[in-house]
Amino acid sequence: MVRRPRKALFGRRPAPPPPVGLAIAAPVGHDTSRSERYLVLRRPMDAPVPASPVPEGITFAPITADDATAVHALLKAAYDDRFGSVPESALTWWKDLMLDSEYDSNLAVTAKFDGEIVGFCLCWTSSFVKDIAVDARFRGHGLASALLAQAIEALRRRGADEIVLKVHVHNAIAQRLYRKFGFAQE
Numbered sequence: 001m002v003r004r005p006r007k008a009l010f011g012r013r014p015a016p017p018p019p020v021g022l023a024i025a026a027p028v029g030h031d032t033s034r035s036e037r038y039l040v041l042r043r044p045m046d047a048p049v050p051a052s053p054v055p056e057g058i059t060f061a062p063i064t065a066d067d068a069t070a071v072h073a074l075l076k077a078a079y080d081d082r083f084g085s086v087p088e089s090a091l092t093w094w095k096d097l098m099l100d101s102e103y104d105s106n107l108a109v110t111a112k113f114d115g116e117i118v119g120f121c122l123c124w125t126s127s128f129v130k131d132i133a134v135d136a137r138f139r140g141h142g143l144a145s146a147l148l149a150q151a152i153e154a155l156r157r158r159g160a161d162e163i164v165l166k167v168h169v170h171n172a173i174a175q176r177l178y179r180k181f182g183f184a185q186e
């Protein structure tokens with residue numbers, strides 16, 4: 001049975017209006033499918049990182065094989081085939097991840113609440129943010145910000161001088177998250 005989060009972690013803000021006036025840039029990274037619908041955002045490593053405290057009760061840990069099914073389910077639900085894509089099978093997703101030459105377990109971080117996976121952030125070693133997702137029950141409380149801040153720090157320690165990502169043109173909430181951290185179109 002799925003345990004309910006503490007009341008303080010409930011609550012979602014209404015979705016913002018869709019972004020306007022944004023040009024669509026060329027794709028980079030692994031995924032070239034449906035690239036015309038994505039913006040490429042870049043962030044110099046020396047851009048300021050906003051204060052991003054880890055929400056109460058949340059712990060971070062590198063992903064393990066035991067987490068694969070839950071993380072895959074989180075991504076499937078979060079992207080909903082609109083703002084990202086994930087293989088149908090959790091096993092395929094996990095195998096692809098483990099075989100990827102740009103995978104590093106230190107860049108694949110789960111967020112747990114009472115032992116349940118409620119957030120995930122994956123970066124490639126090429127300094128590309130591949131996935132960031134938060135369980136819908138836990139959104140709006142700074143969890144993605146905390147995950148992104150730790151990912152930026154992990155990439156900074158690897159010596160990266162910039163970070164790149166792609167975001168769907170209609171994913172206004174994610175775009176606000178990224179712009180808050182200094183990501184901008186090239």
Ligand SMILES: CC(C)(COP(=O)(O)OP(=O)(O)OC[C@H]1O[C@@H](n2cnc3c(N)ncnc32)[C@H](O)[C@@H]1OP(=O)(O)O)[C@@H](O)C(=O)NCCC(=O)NCCS
Nearest residue numbers: 013078083132133134139140141142143144145174176177
């Ligand atoms: C995008 C996502 C990861 C944000 O997770 P979150 O934990 O709710 O984000 P945070 O609480 O850390 O909020 C960070 C910023 O995002 C923006 N934001 C978050 N929720 C918002 C909302 N409902 N309305 C407007 N802006 C919002 C704000 O800029 C916020 O900063 P602020 O609190 O200082 O204003 C989450 O909505 C999600 O999992 N979405 C589906 C998966 C997805 O689209 N991933 C990104 C793929 S590129």
